Amino acid sequence: MLVSVIIPTHNAAAYLEAQLDALLAQTVAAEIIVVDSGSEDDTVALAGRYGERVKVMEIPAASFDHGGTRHDALAQSKGEFVCFLTQDALPVGPDFLEELLRPFREADVAAVYGRQVAYPTAPAYERLTRAFNYPDLPRTWREADIPRYGVKAFFFSNCAAAYRRSAYEAVGGFDRPIATNEDMMMAAKLLRGGYALSYAPRSVVYHSHEMTLGEECRRYVKIGAVMHRYRHRLRCGSACGEGWRMVGYVLQGLASEGRWGQMAAFLARAAVRFAGNRVGIILEKGEKR
Secondary structure, eight states: OOEEEEEEESSOHHHHHHHHHHHHTSSSOOEEEEEEESOSSSHHHHHHTTGGGEEEEEEOGGGOOTTHHHHHHHHHOOOSEEEEEOTTOEEOSTTHHHHHHGGGGSTTEEEEEEEEEOOTTSOHHHHHHHHHHSOSOOEEEOGGGHHHHGGGGGOOOTTEEEEEHHHHHHTTOSOSSOSSOHHHHHHHHHHHTTOEEEEEEEEEEEOOOOOOHHHHHHHHHHHHHHHHHTHHHHOSOOSHHHHHHHHHHHHHHHHHTTOHHHHHHHHHHHHHHHHHHHHHHHHHHHHHO
């Protein structure tokens, strides 16, 4: 079984060495490809120190696209299964890849994503958000399960995910160009194409964000626009219900830990995310007129 790991990077020097060392220590050997889009730090030089063990592809920063860049890198890879990692995702343990690939034993499984846990230094609300979105229970689901899961049927994360190359190619690959959520839209294509998706909670990475409110807002403007643009593909109703359940879960957890200051910070972020999402939808509607 040949496996390829693709890591899109931009100014990733703070993360990359630990990430590459973790990948090279896996129980499953893999082709590793770093796709750098115009880093201004030591990312490319650091990746180059690994010699033939890590292939480096460089593209201009302006040409980066969440779907297109990943698609082009996959076309240059060799693996029967192709894993994507974000630059700030750190595999936990040497069996990360082995566990991520395990669900592919079912012939119709086309894609698998792993579990994210917050870095130990992350705020408690990040830890609780990850716990809500990435529970400790595996699942495999198909198109027939969409009514039961709703929008959660399309929840998928290229932070740490793997695809069966043949299935990826059969449905045309990632949308390109696409500003964000290429993973979620790909999940919808695969489900509608008759494939199964799987979540592998024993395949774990450290991953969490500490964004400013402005960064959160800009991110959710993009998410809102993309979700509205592809709403006919999803055809499962709004994501708001799931979002409110997550907010309630995190607030309950923070309250039980007596983290009142973080409750206020989290509520501010939730409000910014909601507002950004609404703005994205409005902007997308305006562009369609």
